Amino acid sequence: MTRTIPIIIVLTFAAILTIVLCTLTGPAGFGIPSSGPGAADIVGSIRLPRVLAAFFVGASLAVAGAAMQALFKNPMADPYILGTSSGGALGASVAIIFLGGLFVPVFAWAGAVIAILIVWSIAGRKGVISVETLLLTGIAVSFFFSAIVSFLIAIAGENVHQIIFWLMGGFWNASASDAILSACILVPAGLLLFFMGRDLNALSLGEETAAHLGIDAAHARWSVLGASTLLVAGAVSIAGSIGFVGLVTPHIVRMLLGPDNRVVIPACILAGGILLVTSDTITRTFFSDLPVGIITAFIGAPFFIWLIHKKGETL
Amino acid sequence: MTGPYSINAEDLHAGYGTQDIVKSISCSFAPGTFTGIIGPNGSGKTTLLKAFSRVIPASGILELDGKAVSDFTPAELGMALGFVPQDEGRPFSYTLLQVVLMARYARTSRFAALTPDDYARCHRVLDETGVAHLADRSIRTLSGGEWQRVLIARALAQDTDVLLLDEPTSHLDLAHQSDILTLLRDLAASGATIIGVFHDLNLAALYCDRLIMIKNGQMVADGTPDKVLTPEKIREVYSAEVVTSCHPATGRTFLMPVKAINGNVSPLKSLNVQVISGGGSGSGLLHFLTGRGLSVSAGILATTDTDYITAKVLELPCIPVLPFSRIPVHALEKLKAMLAQADRVVLSVHPIGAGNLPVLLALCDMDPARIIIHLPEGREFASYDFTKGTAAAAYEDLCAAGAPCTSTYDGILRLLSPNLNGDENHETRNTN
Numbered sequence: 001m002t003r004t005i006p007i008i009i010v011l012t013f014a015a016i017l018t019i020v021l022c023t024l025t026g027p028a029g030f031g032i033p034s035s036g037p038g039a040a041d042i043v044g045s046i047r048l049p050r051v052l053a054a055f056f057v058g059a060s061l062a063v064a065g066a067a068m069q070a071l072f073k074n075p076m077a078d079p080y081i082l083g084t085s086s087g088g089a090l091g092a093s094v095a096i097i098f099l100g101g102l103f104v105p106v107f108a109w110a111g112a113v114i115a116i117l118i119v120w121s122i123a124g125r126k127g128v129i130s131v132e133t134l135l136l137t138g139i140a141v142s143f144f145f146s147a148i149v150s151f152l153i154a155i156a157g158e159n160v161h162q163i164i165f166w167l168m169g170g171f172w173n174a175s176a177s178d179a180i181l182s183a184c185i186l187v188p189a190g191l192l193l194f195f196m197g198r199d200l201n202a203l204s205l206g207e208e209t210a211a212h213l214g215i216d217a218a219h220a221r222w223s224v225l226g227a228s229t230l231l232v233a234g235a236v237s238i239a240g241s242i243g244f245v246g247l248v249t250p251h252i253v254r255m256l257l258g259p260d261n262r263v264v265i266p267a268c269i270l271a272g273g274i275l276l277v278t279s280d281t282i283t284r285t286f287f288s289d290l291p292v293g294i295i296t297a298f299i300g301a302p303f304f305i306w307l308i309h310k311k312g313e314t315l
Numbered sequence: 316m317t318g319p320y321s322i323n324a325e326d327l328h329a330g331y332g333t334q335d336i337v338k339s340i341s342c343s344f345a346p347g348t349f350t351g352i353i354g355p356n357g358s359g360k361t362t363l364l365k366a367f368s369r370v371i372p373a374s375g376i377l378e379l380d381g382k383a384v385s386d387f388t389p390a391e392l393g394m395a396l397g398f399v400p401q402d403e404g405r406p407f408s409y410t411l412l413q414v415v416l417m418a419r420y421a422r423t424s425r426f427a428a429l430t431p432d433d434y435a436r437c438h439r440v441l442d443e444t445g446v447a448h449l450a451d452r453s454i455r456t457l458s459g460g461e462w463q464r465v466l467i468a469r470a471l472a473q474d475t476d477v478l479l480l481d482e483p484t485s486h487l488d489l490a491h492q493s494d495i496l497t498l499l500r501d502l503a504a505s506g507a508t509i510i511g512v513f514h515d516l517n518l519a520a521l522y523c524d525r526l527i528m529i530k531n532g533q534m535v536a537d538g539t540p541d542k543v544l545t546p547e548k549i550r551e552v553y554s555a556e557v558v559t560s561c562h563p564a565t566g567r568t569f570l571m572p573v574k575a576i577n578g579n580v581s582p583l584k585s586l587n588v589q590v591i592s593g594g595g596s597g598s599g600l601l602h603f604l605t606g607r608g609l610s611v612s613a614g615i616l617a618t619t620d621t622d623y624i625t626a627k628v629l630e631l632p633c634i635p636v637l638p639f640s641r642i643p644v645h646a647l648e649k650l651k652a653m654l655a656q657a658d659r660v661v662l663s664v665h666p667i668g669a670g671n672l673p674v675l676l677a678l679c680d681m682d683p684a685r686i687i688i689h690l691p692e693g694r695e696f697a698s699y700d701f702t703k704g705t706a707a708a709a710y711e712d713l714c715a716a717g718a719p720c721t722s723t724y725d726g727i728l729r730l731l732s733p734n735l736n737g738d739e740n741h742e743t744r745n746t747n
Contacts, residue, residue: 073406198420204407205414208370209400213473214393214421259407 055273056182062272065246070200079246082138086145087115088236109237168291169242197262321508329366329373349503351523359532393421397470408453418472459486589657595621596665667706683716
């Protein structure tokens, strides 16, 4: 606990620094371009919204991942585990194929939310449901939706490229309104999860244990799932299904700060944002805007492996 | 109704899904008591405990301190009732202290930090359960017994008047079992209501004031350990044969398993077997033959002899005599009468001195075909002779006269049932 507050302060400064530096960086060079028509607009209306959107999406995915891992008592859970990404992918694919790419964010968001609602209603049919039932139902629904997406890809013809890019995720179309939207979800949902840190701690030892410790386990479960769903559906509608950030950021944070969710949740918001902004800046600056999902895994995986080696088995 | 009870259950039904596992249980628990819930596997002990703590839906009346359990808010329940599960998954590397501090959540606002008092309380319970030195270790590195003590510590840190424990000592070694149970008994003595599920009936009898025995979700006995732990109840509920005794050091009821009812009962059930032994030579044999369902009698035994204790515990007829003294004439006469009544006599070769020589000589007057001699592998008659040759000669005379001799218990069984596999002489051996 003693080093928690300094690390959170350092992460906060790192986040601000990352946002500033990444806003100043781009294919047009470092710093505010001094000449050329609309040069100042590059920073203000292109880079800054994109950087902020990437930060909020990264934060959303990381914090939702941490919450899911605690809720499912499983460090291998990721924010998409209940079907948000495959639902979102289905919605996006439908919009790309049948509407020529119009309304992709809306369809992706709706697909993600519908997937979760289906999982909830199936798993909740018998009254008392365990998180294990929820998890398995989510996995089954995910596979079902993925099968439909695969089918759509097979018949998509010229749109395949667009669907696949969406699946890998990126911020090509990120606008100021995306940044504002994701911030509007992140702030209340992030605060809710932050103040539920102790509920997450207790839930991560099991729902019965949480109940025995005086936690309203059912209420906590639905709050966590609701907040996570909104965060992930928002992220998916803005940037597609970016992998790795949501799974690995919580691990990195726990390795550095321990598993107390009252610390993990705020740290994930900062670290997830930093990770995704950095990755996105790298891809748009050096890799002619490849899907950022490639970069997150490409940098993140070796870093994660190094950390596992350094810290041993403690997750 | 409200009474001076911490927990009051009337006609309680509970289970998973549609099937009731606990069926119509009514019982009350007063403050200051330590109750053990016992019963065979799958009888509903854990379900009953979890129904009390509201994590399994239950119907019927269930009150905590006179107030319906369903009226408690989750936090109120967390301050009124602590629960120790059998085990708990450890997916994340919390430190021991972090896990125990979770006990204080119910008493703290989610917007406030835990106070120094909370920390002090948690450090104290870690100390009481003997895991204080591990406070900063990751729970994933703990042994099963250490983890169980952390779970107990966490429930203690909740500071509740009622404590429910599901097999709290199942992973603990002997010393820690008694430490934890003593701690729980002291808590009960200071006014807490302790209810624990136990598999070790002797441990339960040793520490609990009261035992509740359940079978198939129903209560079959409720009372002090000596009232509940009778051989008849154990046979009815566990299908196991035990003998009860008084623990020599504590005076509490003490059970010893004899055999399972459906165990290996030999077809010789009705055979009346007289065992002649001494100096502890017959303990195992008496138990073995009794366990096979035979009607066994022990012979003349000094009251300090282990064989005598065995005979007494197994409730076998025997002729007790004073140690270190000559066998009285009436005892010898009684033995001769018993020998005459027995179908077969098993002579467990044992040390013979001047005192017990008359018993051996009495055997020599019998039909040797009715006698089976049990001589442990690798031993000779001479090594049991403390009469300068008389006893060894008597043993050998019996052998020579045709009494079959074997070195194993199974050999005795085979010799007892010549009609079953016919080959009586197969086991005999020449000891000359």
